[in-house]
Amino acid sequence: MASITVRCVIVSACISSLVGCVDTASRSSRRLPDQSYEEQEPLNKAALMPWEIWSPFQDLTGQKLTNKELLLGDELFQVGRRRAALDAYLKAKAEPLSPREAESAALRVASQYLALEQADKALSTVSGYFRKRGLSESQVELPFSLVLAFAYGYKGDIDQSLAWFSRAQLQSLGKGFGADIARRGSQALLRTVESASFEHMAVKWKADQFINEQVGRERLRRASAGYDGTADAPAGPFWAVYGDTTSASGSLPVGPHPGAEPVVGVILSLSDKFGSLGRDTRQGFELAIAADPQQPPIKVEVRDVGADTIAASAAVRDLAAGPGASVIVGPLLTEAAVSAAGTAREIGVPLVSFSKSEAFKTGEGVFRLGATTSSQIESLINVAYGDYKLTRYAIVYPESASGTEFLHAMRAKLGRLNLSLVLELSYPAGDEASMLRAAQQLEASSAQAFLIPDSIDASARLLSSLSSAARRSMRPLGTALWDNPIKIAHSQAVFEGALFVTPFFPQSTRTVVQQFVQSYRGKYNSAPNFLAAQGFDVGTLVRSALRDAQRSGKGFADELANLPPYDGVTGAIASDPATGIRRVFNVVEVTADTFLEKIPGGEPRAFDGTVAYRGNQRLNPESNEPIQDPLDTVDSGY
Numbered sequence: 001m002a003s004i005t006v007r008c009v010i011v012s013a014c015i016s017s018l019v020g021c022v023d024t025a026s027r028s029s030r031r032l033p034d035q036s037y038e039e040q041e042p043l044n045k046a047a048l049m050p051w052e053i054w055s056p057f058q059d060l061t062g063q064k065l066t067n068k069e070l071l072l073g074d075e076l077f078q079v080g081r082r083r084a085a086l087d088a089y090l091k092a093k094a095e096p097l098s099p100r101e102a103e104s105a106a107l108r109v110a111s112q113y114l115a116l117e118q119a120d121k122a123l124s125t126v127s128g129y130f131r132k133r134g135l136s137e138s139q140v141e142l143p144f145s146l147v148l149a150f151a152y153g154y155k156g157d158i159d160q161s162l163a164w165f166s167r168a169q170l171q172s173l174g175k176g177f178g179a180d181i182a183r184r185g186s187q188a189l190l191r192t193v194e195s196a197s198f199e200h201m202a203v204k205w206k207a208d209q210f211i212n213e214q215v216g217r218e219r220l221r222r223a224s225a226g227y228d229g230t231a232d233a234p235a236g237p238f239w240a241v242y243g244d245t246t247s248a249s250g251s252l253p254v255g256p257h258p259g260a261e262p263v264v265g266v267i268l269s270l271s272d273k274f275g276s277l278g279r280d281t282r283q284g285f286e287l288a289i290a291a292d293p294q295q296p297p298i299k300v301e302v303r304d305v306g307a308d309t310i311a312a313s314a315a316v317r318d319l320a321a322g323p324g325a326s327v328i329v330g331p332l333l334t335e336a337a338v339s340a341a342g343t344a345r346e347i348g349v350p351l352v353s354f355s356k357s358e359a360f361k362t363g364e365g366v367f368r369l370g371a372t373t374s375s376q377i378e379s380l381i382n383v384a385y386g387d388y389k390l391t392r393y394a395i396v397y398p399e400s401a402s403g404t405e406f407l408h409a410m411r412a413k414l415g416r417l418n419l420s421l422v423l424e425l426s427y428p429a430g431d432e433a434s435m436l437r438a439a440q441q442l443e444a445s446s447a448q449a450f451l452i453p454d455s456i457d458a459s460a461r462l463l464s465s466l467s468s469a470a471r472r473s474m475r476p477l478g479t480a481l482w483d484n485p486i487k488i489a490h491s492q493a494v495f496e497g498a499l500f501v502t503p504f505f506p507q508s509t510r511t512v513v514q515q516f517v518q519s520y521r522g523k524y525n526s527a528p529n530f531l532a533a534q535g536f537d538v539g540t541l542v543r544s545a546l547r548d549a550q551r552s553g554k555g556f557a558d559e560l561a562n563l564p565p566y567d568g569v570t571g572a573i574a575s576d577p578a579t580g581i582r583r584v585f586n587v588v589e590v591t592a593d594t595f596l597e598k599i600p601g602g603e604p605r606a607f608d609g610t611v612a613y614r615g616n617q618r619l620n621p622e623s624n625e626p627i628q629d630p631l632d633t634v635d636s637g638y
Contacts, residue, residue: 045108050239051181052115059100066322072311077108077112079310089109090109109125110123119151120359122147153239159201161189162205165210165211169182198222202215254283263301263326265316265327267340272307274307280553281332283520283535298543312340332354338360345366350367358372358409369583371501375583376409376479380500382584390449391419392449395421395424396473397452398458399427407452412483423447425441439462448475451477453479453481459590483500495590499588500587510597516528540566541575587614
C-alpha cells in the first residue's frame, strides 16, 4: 500500500497543478497563428516521438476522425511537418468538436508542442483540456500520461515525470508498448539525474516497485566498469537516447452511410492559379450529375485543395469519413492526384483521377481519365492507318520528357500494327536551326506521315521549312497541343492535310456534343471547354456506376470497371476490369478552308501489305463491307 500511496500523492498533486494552470495554449489558438512558414527541412517520416502512440486519422477509441483540420494536421504530421501540423491542430481545437475529437485535438496540440521542445505549452494544453472537461486523475488515459511524463522530464521535474511514467506502466498492466515506453522513458530520464542527488531520489521512490526497479537498473549501469558520468548528459532532450518508436496505425472501413443518398466527393483547385480549371471541371461534372432528373438524387461534396498534395490526401479522408463518399473524383494535377490515390487505396474508397501521366498507378479502385500520351497516339494512328492506310511514319520531337514519352508511345503502337517508323529525329526545344535540319532529313525520308509532339507555333515553323511538294506527299500529325482551330487557322496553308487529336471538338456534328454545348451555355452562359467536357463525361460515368451499384448491391469500383462503352463528349470511353478506363479521342483533319472531325474505330488489324480499303472508309477484312459504328450503350442523360 505504501508504494501506491506515494505515487498517487504525486500524481494527484500534478493533476491539481495542471487544472490550476492558465490555459495559454487555448487562448493563443484563438488567433490561429500560422507557424508553417518557420518549417525547416521535414523530419524523417519514421522519427516519431516515444509518446506518439495515437493512430493518425483516428480518435483514442479507434473511430475515424471527421474534422478536416485534424485530418490535414495528421497528413502533415506523417511527413514530419510538425509546425504546419500544429497550426492545423490549433485551428481544429478552436472549432466546435465532439468530445472525442476535442480530446484528439488536445492530445495532438500537446504532442507537437512537446516535440518542438515547448514543454510549458504542452502542459498548459493538457491543463486546459482537463479543466474545461472537468476530468479527474482517474480519467487520464495512457497517451496523456506519456505526454505528461516526457514534458515534466524535459522541464527537469524528475518526481513528476517518474510519477507519470509509473502511472503509464500501471495503465498498460505492465505489458505491451505502453509499458515498454514507460520503462525505456524512465530509464532515459534517470540517466540525467546527477550523482550527488541520485541516491536521495532513489530513497524517495523505493516504495514504488516499477520505479525502484528502474532505479536499480540505473544504479547497476553506473557501477559497471568504464562508466563515465560525463557522457550521460544528452545533446538534446533526455528522450534523444530513447530512439525512434512507431505509433499504432490503421484505418476503418469507409464508404456510404446506410440508407443515405449517395455522395460523390470532388477534389479540385478552385481558388489558386488553377482555379479557373477547377471551376470549369466542376461545372461540367455537376451538369452531368443533374442531367437525368428521373434518377435518385446524388449529393456532390466539393473540396478546394489547390495544388497541395497533403491537402488532397486529407480531403480524401475528410470526404470518406465525414459525408461517407461512395467515390472521389479528382484532383486535376498529377502530383496531388498521386497523393490522393495513395490515400484512397489505403482507406478503401474508389477514386477517379484526371491525371494525364502515364506513370500514374491505376488499379485497386483507382481509375484515370486524363488524356494520356498513349491514348493520343492510339487515336491518331487508328485514323492515319485505319482510314488513310498510311504505313510508314516518322517522328520529329523536342528533346524533353514529353517528347521522349511520345516517341516511346509511338514505337509501341506502330510495333503492334507492324507499321514502320522510318525516321526518328529530335531537336533542342526552340532551336530553329535544328528544326530546319530536321525538316531537310524528313523530306529525304520515305515517311507518309510524321508526328510533331510540340506546340502550334513550333510546329508551324518546322512545317514552313518543308517544301510544298513534301507537304503534299506527307501528312503531318499533331497531339492535343494542336487542339486550337482558331490559332491553326492563322497558318492554315502549312497545316493543310494535318491530323491532330481533339479531346473536345465543340463544332462536332455528334448529337451528344451539340446537346452538351447547348445545355452548358444555357446553365452557365458561356461556352464549354475541354475541362468542362471532361468533367461532364466523368459525371456521366459516375452517375451510371452509382445507379448500377444501387441496383446490384455491388461496390462502385466493380460497377465502373464493368460499364458498357460510352460515346462521350470527349470521345469513346471503355471500361475494362483488367486495364481500367481506355480512352480514344476524336481526330480533326485540317482542310484548305475548314476542319473535319474524324471518329477513330477500334484498333485496326495489323498491317500485312494486302489490306483493302475504299476511299476513306474502313472495311471489314472478312466481308469487305464498311465497318459500322457500334451503338451507344451508356446514356448521356440527354
